[in-house]
Amino acid sequence: MERHTGREKACLFDFNVARETVESFSAACGVSCAVLNREGEVLFKTSVGSEGCSACRAIMASHGLPFRCGKLHLYGAAQAERFGGRYIYFCPSGLAYFASPVMVGGQAAGALVGGPALIMDVEDYLAGEPKAWQGLAAEEVSSLCTALESSPAMEPARLSHMSALLFAASVYVGDNSAALLAHREETAQQQDIGVYIQQLKLERAERDYPLAKERELVHAITEGDQSTARRLLNELLGHILFSTGGDFRLIRARALELMVVLSRAAVDGGSDQNMIFDMNFRHLNEIDHLRTAEDLVLWLTRVTERFVSSVFCLVDVKHKDVIYKAIEYLKRNCQGKVTLEETAGYVGLSSSYFSKVFKEEMGETFNSYLSELRISKSKAMLLTTNASIAEICDRCGFDDQSYFTKVFKKYTGVTPGRFRERRGRLETEKERSAWPDGGEHNQRKKGRSSL
Template identity: 40%
Template sequence: MKQNQVFDHRLAEECASAFSAATGLGCTVSDKNGAVLFEKGYGCTSCRMCRLAGLKQENCVQTHIYGMSEAERFGGKYIYFGPMGLTFFVSPILGSEGSEAKITVGPFLMVELQDYIACDLKEQLKIPDEKLPALCRELEKVPFVAPDIVSHLSTLLFMSVGFLNNVSSSNRMLKTQDSDAIQGQITAYIQYLKSTKEPSRYPFATEKALLQAVERADKPEAQRLLNELFGFIFFSQGGDFEGAKSRVYELLVLISRHAIQAGGDPEEMLRLSQQYLYDLAALSDIDSLCFWLTNVMNTFMDRIFNYTNAKHASVIHQSIQYLNAHYSEHVTLEQMAQLVFLSPAYFSRVFKQETGLSFNTYLNKVRIEHSKAILLKQSLRLTDVAMLAGFEDQSYFTKVFKKFTGTTPLHYRAAHMKMREEKSSPEKT
């Protein structure tokens, strides 16, 4: 979340999406001035009723702002009618200084379609006959909700937004605590630098350790090392805050590039780097910078961890499928890494983390499993079995086979052929 945002947009969007999916009603997230931030389903921006009737869009905006003020007055929820007589209900989203946004549900009908056309469109709004056909076609998109259900739905929205408000408030408090902790660590490190008599040289060893922590997705260690580097930057800049911000940005770009090597989504990491340049320009003091840095590190770690988890599952599945289909061919770790668009070193590490085996060990295991079926064909020489299973050397095949099964290929064949003969022979009387 940006420093100038006072509520969690992501949580608000998730809340609106879930409510819309569950109820089939349109949900709109908008700020306290009526600007639409997100919409799911048939909401106000999708609705063309006002435009088709010749009414100004501003009328709808003002009605929704009024609805939010009434929701505040009546304890967090309010059911009301729009300029066209369609129904809405709303719950405000709390920011750091009161209601900063709202989730609005609607429009929808609470009366039968024909009654609405006769009473609202014709009698109350005096809609000309020539405009009625277009309005009736638009009304086919407007959902109907029975009156006795509307109040329950309004309560559900109120409870959902209430949860969102509590989570956002808790997150803000936690970020404030994290910010204080970060500032304390940076200040302590600056004091340490002041007390030492050694010359102020850039701590490349700390930077290297930081990048390794990012690669491991070790958030606490990465944050600690990052604080030390920020402390050095602030100390070495001698009070030049703008210069410190430039050095901070350079460091963040370096982290983002290393995060890409560690498996982060390249497009997402580049987008974050661009966003950080924009955000840094708006920061004017160390307090706001520390608060912002808390979110930066959390975002980096979340993006790396979440993206790589999803990507790892796909990579491992694709790799296993390929090995089972091509085990008899010459397959190397480098070739497999290239097929899944990863560096050999990173692919090797991911593969072992997910399967518990190194790539070569897993490939040998697959080949041995397939060789068991091939061995039961008595007409094949051991050299041919090894070749068909993907082994170029018969002696190496025998060695690997014994390692996985505890016996040699020929003993395995003999034992299983004997078992097969015993099963096929008639029982002795």
């Protein structure tokens, strides 16, 4: 690791916190990371995965070429501050870096810089012939290839994710980088809404509330689609501002109505019902303190993002738990008149959403699974008890014996009596062809022998 003593004393942020943060980032991501002061000087740097950078410096030095890495990273940090907290850039040799400013008191007090990283194969990299490598001797190219192969290689998408993580780290080190990003997002949203309002004016649009667009927004929230939800919300907000003429009371009323609709969408999307109700209670307390249309716009944006996040973050984890509970419930109650609505209520989901989740996770519909479960139970009773077929029919949740026989044959290819007689042994092709129906049993291709 590389460390410059003395200068960290002049830091406007906690140098020890910054050092520990970049050490953790570097160890977790496998990429070198550095702490810079506001002049671009390196205060501390890890050496993980920096072989490519070292090779670059060595070769340029051997050729007497200047390298201005300090100015390069200072530029990257300045661009990161300009563009909302994160910026990916490339050195003259084509290696990728990413920077985030450390903000203190509204000013950039330094920066965190990650890299270098190679976002292409070494062969492709060299084929691009970076200016710094033109005219290199064969042994120098070989040395460079060895160093580059030891450098962290990644897809652009992974580089972007690392940039986002480094920005989060800079927020932790500084005091208000989050405000920088929030300001950028607010400005972008205001521009989007302004453009949409201007479009409505030019088109002389109707001032009636766009229910169709609201339904689209509800669907986006149900699906946990953050980007689509944000776009549709901006358009709805633009229409509300346009149609109300900026009347705060009307905007407030529309915002409250929309909050209720969107909260129900989050529940239908799989969010925990009690959690959403608690969020609504807090949101109602927040709106009482808002005094301008701009405040209402920002408030409703945050509310919507919370609803979408609750769907996005919980749905994958929740599904497995929900299905496990549902199956256990069905196994305990399949002998009765159990319904999809009852089971959905037991696991805490709306019936429509539960039906969708069940089919996605189990690969079959709720009714199909329930029928299969009942048939499985009846097969076990036919083989292990002396109960009559009528009794088994009743204890496995079937109201009518003829219907039970029909369903049983659909899943097994034989009647309940024949199944018991053969002790569950499957019939051969020759035996099936001897049956009056020519062996055309509706054999279920996808079934479970036990549940």
